[in-house]
Each structure stands twice: as structure tokens, then as C-alpha cells.
Amino acid sequence: MANKQELIQGLNEDLAAEWGTIIRYTYQAANSFGIVGSELRAILEREVQDEIGHAAFLTDVIVDLGGEPTTTPDTFDKPKDIKQMLQFDLEMEKQDVENYKKHARMAEDLGEIELKVKLEEIAADEDRHAREIRRLLKGL
Ligand SMILES: [Fe+2]
Ligand SMILES: [Fe+2]
Structure with missing residues (x-):
């Protein structure tokens, strides 16, 4: 059974991943060229808005739980090849x-029902991102 400190720690790991994804997608959008690249750029620009929403939600929740939200993003690899970029993004979304x-x-174990449902909604957003990236990869 998890305790509150473990939940805060887990949410902070999610938050560091979100900050990293926001930077990664912005960086990748700027490095996406050609026909597939322009489609990828449009998808990344849309997805980054979701990730900003996720990061803002997690920051609020961590404060509400009495924790200190991280402002340090996870670092990431920078493949220049579009296929490798997408394969990396797919693994991260999964x-x-x-x-x-x-x-x-x-x-749920801690009785935080709103948080449980919201985290499942965020999981569903990430699953959709993975599906969109998988569709792009199919064409490469
Ligand atoms: Fe996210
Ligand atoms: Fe995502």
C-alpha cells in the first residue's frame, strides 16, 4: 500500500518527464523537415499543449498534497533522423x-478519487499521443 510521500515522489517523476517532453517536442518541431516533417511538426505542436496542461495539473496537485513540485526537466536523446526521433517518442509515451x-x-489506494480519475485521463492522452506517433511511423 502506497503512502502519500511515495505518491508525491511518483507525481514529481511524472512532472519532470512532462517538462522534458515539452522541451523535447519543441526542439523536435524545430528540427522536422520535409513532407513527413511538416506533419510531425503539426502533431508535436498540438501535443505539446496537452503536455503543458499535464504539467500544470501535476504542479497544482503536488502543492495541494503538501509537496514541492520539481522545475527540473528530464534530459533526453536528440536523434536527428525523423524515424529514430519518432521511435524514441513512442517509447517515451508508452x-x-x-x-x-x-x-x-x-x-486510488489513498482514497484520492479525483486524482485517480485525472491521472487515468492523462494516461489516455499519452496513449492517444502514442497512437498518433505509431500512425506516422507506419508511413516511414
Ligand atoms: Fe503528458
Ligand atoms: Fe504525451
């Missing part, structure tokens, strides 16, 4: 889905 599912279960 990892995010698993982390949010795990932390939703922790929130």
Missing part, C-alpha cells in the same frame, strides 16, 4: 502511460 496507470492506482 512509458508515460505505464507511469500514470501506476500512480492512478496509488491515488
